Amino acid sequence: MTRACECGAPLGRRNETGRCRSCSSKRLSLRPEVQEARRIGLRKKYATDPAFKAAHAERMRNLVLSDAAKEKMREVGRKQYRELLSRPDMLERRQSETAKAKRVSSWMATTMPWLPADRIADYRTYRAARYSPAEARAMIEDAIRADAAAEIAARQQAMADKHARDLASRY
């Protein structure tokens, strides 16, 4: 007869605790000395890790703030955002960013005609991961071929399915 944990999970022959891994770690984490160790660890992280501290502070703020206060803060944020976006210098900046994006994409289209617009992000990812331009191009072209093959296979499967349905409905 196979032994099982209290949660119903089967136990391996060499299991000595009588509990599955998930149940034993749950029980372990309930022990006071383990909880104390975790508190110490968190306190240390809080003192030495600024990102962790900021995230913690943000969580606490959200817990403490009432819904009304949160809504008021959001309204302030929205107002700032609206006013910021309508400022002439910000408008100009947005327009110049759009213009720049357009220049970049038309430049890409002439220098890398093999690269479809929807794969530009992939290309950048490969390059950022230090693949050479040739390697990045080869990977993109492989992906394009694989997608095309998958699409053809899906279409053929759909036709085969339809054919089978037609045959079945004939009898």
Ligand SMILES: [Zn+2]
């Ligand atoms: Zn269990």
